[in-house]
Amino acid sequence: MSELISGIMNPNMPFLRYALAAGILSSFAFGMIGSFVVARRISYIAGAIAHSVLGGIGAGLYLQNKIGFIWFDPMIGGVIAALVAAIVIGLVSMYARQREDTVIGSIWAVGMAVGILFIAKTPGYVDPMSYLFGNILMISSSDLWIILGLDVLVLCLGLMFYNKFTALCFDEEFARLRGIKVTGYYLLMLCLVAVTVVLLVMVVGIVMVIALLTIPAAVSGLFSRHLWQMMLFSTILCIIFITAGIGFSYIYDLPSGATIILFAGLIYILLLIFKALYRRFSHIGIAAEKKGAGD
Amino acid sequence: MDNPAIRFENVSFFYDNFPVVEDAYFSISKGEFVSIVGPNGGGKTTLLKLIMGLLKPDKGKIWVFGKSPDSMRRKIGYLPQSLQYDMQFPITVLDVVMMGRLGGRWAGPYSKSDKHAAMKALRMLDIGDLAKRSLAEISGGQRQRVLIARTLACEPEILLLDEPTANVDSEVEKALYDFLQKLNERLTVVMVSHDLGFVMKNVKCVICVNRKVVRHPTSEITPDAIESLYRGEMRIVRHDRLFENGEP
Numbered sequence: 001m002s003e004l005i006s007g008i009m010n011p012n013m014p015f016l017r018y019a020l021a022a023g024i025l026s027s028f029a030f031g032m033i034g035s036f037v038v039a040r041r042i043s044y045i046a047g048a049i050a051h052s053v054l055g056g057i058g059a060g061l062y063l064q065n066k067i068g069f070i071w072f073d074p075m076i077g078g079v080i081a082a083l084v085a086a087i088v089i090g091l092v093s094m095y096a097r098q099r100e101d102t103v104i105g106s107i108w109a110v111g112m113a114v115g116i117l118f119i120a121k122t123p124g125y126v127d128p129m130s131y132l133f134g135n136i137l138m139i140s141s142s143d144l145w146i147i148l149g150l151d152v153l154v155l156c157l158g159l160m161f162y163n164k165f166t167a168l169c170f171d172e173e174f175a176r177l178r179g180i181k182v183t184g185y186y187l188l189m190l191c192l193v194a195v196t197v198v199l200l201v202m203v204v205g206i207v208m209v210i211a212l213l214t215i216p217a218a219v220s221g222l223f224s225r226h227l228w229q230m231m232l233f234s235t236i237l238c239i240i241f242i243t244a245g246i247g248f249s250y251i252y253d254l255p256s257g258a259t260i261i262l263f264a265g266l267i268y269i270l271l272l273i274f275k276a277l278y279r280r281f282s283h284i285g286i287a288a289e290k291k292g293a294g295d
Numbered sequence: 296m297d298n299p300a301i302r303f304e305n306v307s308f309f310y311d312n313f314p315v316v317e318d319a320y321f322s323i324s325k326g327e328f329v330s331i332v333g334p335n336g337g338g339k340t341t342l343l344k345l346i347m348g349l350l351k352p353d354k355g356k357i358w359v360f361g362k363s364p365d366s367m368r369r370k371i372g373y374l375p376q377s378l379q380y381d382m383q384f385p386i387t388v389l390d391v392v393m394m395g396r397l398g399g400r401w402a403g404p405y406s407k408s409d410k411h412a413a414m415k416a417l418r419m420l421d422i423g424d425l426a427k428r429s430l431a432e433i434s435g436g437q438r439q440r441v442l443i444a445r446t447l448a449c450e451p452e453i454l455l456l457d458e459p460t461a462n463v464d465s466e467v468e469k470a471l472y473d474f475l476q477k478l479n480e481r482l483t484v485v486m487v488s489h490d491l492g493f494v495m496k497n498v499k500c501v502i503c504v505n506r507k508v509v510r511h512p513t514s515e516i517t518p519d520a521i522e523s524l525y526r527g528e529m530r531i532v533r534h535d536r537l538f539e540n541g542e543p
Contacts, residue, residue, distance in 0.1 A: 039381075039384055039385070041381070160403060161402055162404070163393075163394075163397060163403075163405060164397065166386075166390075166394075167394045167397050169384070170380070170381075170384055170386060170394070171380065171394070173375065174373075174375075174394060174445075175394075175397060176349070177347060177349070177368060177371070178368075178369065178394070178395075178397040178398045179368055179369050179398045221383060221385055224385040225386075225387055225429045226385055226386065226390060227384075227385050227386060229385065230385045
């Protein structure tokens with residue numbers, strides 16, 4: 001622990017501070033959007049968007065290194081690919097529901113294929129591993145500004161339309177009857193999911209996006225009475241998972257993304273067991289009390 | 296001239312070239328209590344969705360208060376038939392009823408007056424004390440009332456109910472019918488129902504739907520009329536006598 005603190009304080013290791021700042025900042029977007037995703041049960045859509053991000057990143061790398069667009073950060077490609085995937089999936093799920101899963105599966109795989117082909121044709125060596133499995137310790141100070149900007153965007157829109165998104169997740173037909181433009185708001189919500197997914201890719205990598213989006217929300221769902229409560233708890237949990245994950249990965253020299261996810265998964269399983277046991281024993285307790293009162 | 300609450304003129308609707316509603320021509324006046332009856336798949340829910348403008352007629356024209364259903368949608372409170380909600384959804388009773396106030400503002404939180412209207416609706420249904428409870432912890436009958444409260448929080452002028460008693464026990468059903476009668480003093484009520492016993496006793500007018508849509512006063516409903524509507528697939532049981540002490 002003291003090793004971690006001295007690491008954070010060490011002026012020669014800014015990457016640790018950047019990693020922590022990135023993790024804590026983006027946790028707010030993760031908590032809010034993760035709760036919408038879990039409540040509306042669209043984590044597979046988030047998965048497809050995440051994998052299509054690789055297509056955008058690959059295109060970005062190619063444009064940067066082969067064509068010479070130095071300014072084109074691969075993450076800009078990632079954001080564009082995520083938004084396109086979100087809008088395509090959103091329109092399909094609104095207008096051709098029976099084809100939804102096929103389209104989601106195709107976008108998932110095609111996005112990856114496009115990314116791998118671009119990366120293969122990009123001159124020089126690019127390691128796709130850091131995009132697939134993430135490396136929060138590689139975040140630079142300029143990345144931090146992108147993260148801050150996207151985070152603020154997601155939070156502002158999420159708060160402004162909280163009531164409408166909640167109604168959309170709970171009872172879409174009712175929202176439509178109240179004159180809410182359901183298609184438009186659903187697409188907006190998916191776009192916010194897309195932006196959040198890009199942030200997640202920077203923190204834990206494409207493959208583990210769904211885990212960090214849904215586990216904190218699922219854990220908070222065990223003891224939340226309101227959707228906003230679920231968002232608040234998920235945000236706090238995200239901060240804990242990411243901070244602890246970075247700490248462990250730094251001290252024991254482990255891959256950061258995998259450490260964060262494993263820690264989150266362990267806590268979730270422990271809480272599920274704890275809740276099941278608690279229910280069982282409190283149930284027995286009540287039954288015994290009733291029996292006692294009856295005697 | 297005063298416009299009727301709902302007016303259908305030669306309305307037909309097809310699902311994949313299969314006629315579900317054919318040549319419907321009727322109107323419902325303001326303040327009426329009308330029941331829609333008919334066999335399953337006969338087009339009752341389709342009729343409600345046409346009134347709300349969720350489905351567009353393939354032929355004919357529909358008016359709600361003399362205007363298009365789309366523009367009048369917010370004047371309609373709708374209680375859907377199925378009550379299948381995600382019980383894992385973290386939401387309280389008050390949160391659900393507040394949804395009735397959606398669309399009042401383009402963004403931002405609900406106002407104080409929205410909360411006030413939601414609480415008023417909850418108290419009308421005698422469940423004001425449940426406001427802070429989670430939707431998952433209350434019973435099926437209570438949940439039904441929560442959804443009715445949500446519909447009332449919309450402050451509708453027409454109430455459309457799709458088989459409101461399908462999932463509740465007879466005690467809740469009785470209370471619900473009494474409540475609807477009371478509401479009918481200021482609202483137009485249109486209810487899909489299978490309960491002909493209730494319909495015969497309390498409703499002055501029924502709309503029979505089996506592709507054809509026919510409006511009858513209840514006094515005209517004879518066993519023959521019901522049999523032709525349901526194509527002889529049902530038995531008619533009279534239960535309009537009151538039994539005392541549980542003895543027939």
